[in-house]
Amino acid sequence: MNYAGRDSVFVIMAYDFAEERVQKALKIGRKYLKWVQNSLFEGDLTVAKFEKLKAELRSIMDEKEDSVKFYILRDKKYVEMEYLGVVKEEDVFFL
Amino acid sequence: MNYAGRDSVFVIMAYDFAEERVQKALKIGRKYLKWVQNSLFEGDLTVAKFEKLKAELRSIMDEKEDSVKFYILRDKKYVEMEYLGVVKEEDVFFL
Numbered sequence: 001m002n003y004a005g006r007d008s009v010f011v012i013m014a015y016d017f018a019e020e021r022v023q024k025a026l027k028i029g030r031k032y033l034k035w036v037q038n039s040l041f042e043g044d045l046t047v048a049k050f051e052k053l054k055a056e057l058r059s060i061m062d063e064k065e066d067s068v069k070f071y072i073l074r075d076k077k078y079v080e081m082e083y084l085g086v087v088k089e090e091d092v093f094f095l
Numbered sequence: 096m097n098y099a100g101r102d103s104v105f106v107i108m109a110y111d112f113a114e115e116r117v118q119k120a121l122k123i124g125r126k127y128l129k130w131v132q133n134s135l136f137e138g139d140l141t142v143a144k145f146e147k148l149k150a151e152l153r154s155i156m157d158e159k160e161d162s163v164k165f166y167i168l169r170d171k172k173y174v175e176m177e178y179l180g181v182v183k184e185e186d187v188f189f190l
Contacts, residue, residue, distance in 0.1 A: 003175060012107065012166060014109060014131070014132065014133065014135045015132075015133075016132040016133040016135075016183065036109070036164055037109065037110075037111040037162050037164060038109065038110075038111040038133070038134060039133055039134075040109045040111075040135070040164065054177075054179060057179055058179060061179065061180050062180070063179070063180045063181070064180070064181065065180070065181060066179075066180045066181065067132050067178070067179070067180045067181045067182065067183050068178065068179040068180055069131055069132060069135065069176065069177075069178055069184075070176065070177040070178070070179075071107060071166070071174050071175075071176055072174065072175040072176070072177060073168075073173060073174055073175075074173070078168060078169070078173040078174075079166050079167065079168055079173075080098060080166075080167040080168075081164065081165065081166055081167070082149075082164075082165040082167065083162070083163065083164055083165070084149060084152055084153060084156065084158070084161075084162070084163040084165075085156050085157070085158045085159070085160070085161045085162045085163060086158070086159065086160060086161065086162045087162065087164075088111065088162050089164075
């Protein structure tokens with residue numbers, strides 16, 4: 001699978017940042033994606049916006065200390081979601 | 096999509112637990128999945144093991160306070176992964 005030819009993708013993003021940069025990462029995450037819980041986000045993005053998101057994160061992160069992992073799906077329909085306990089994420093999301 | 100008829104699935108799991116239960120959740124997560132970073136795990140699981148994982152988490156969690164989100168894929172081939180910064184996850188994983 002490769003998303004290079006796609007206009008948009010469904011992205012799951014999780015970060016592990018040092019405490020002094022967590023707030024900045026959270027702010028960037030919320031700009032592009034829906035906050036799910038803790039340091040987890042998800043949402044549909046155009047490939048252009050996905051590239052912008054990565055550039056913004058790179059600009060604030062310490063690449064020797066901080067970590068971001070993206071799971072990229074061609075379409076949300078390929079994933080099923082399940083919850084245990086409290087659902088913290090926002091129900092409504094405007095890009 | 097529904098994984099009910101599947102033998103195995105690829106699972107991404109993220110939890111947000113109160114501090115006093117984080118270590119227990121981590122231990123359960125590692126039993127079934129590969130640790131990726133922070134409170135994030137992934138891996139292939141039989142549907143039976145996935146049910147066991149959920150039961151174990153339910154047994155230790157406070158369902159009014161803690162939160163787990165699962166992303167379930169029929170196959171790992173539907174997801175592409177990308178990293179920024181440090182990659183923390185273990186390379187090798189024995190189930």
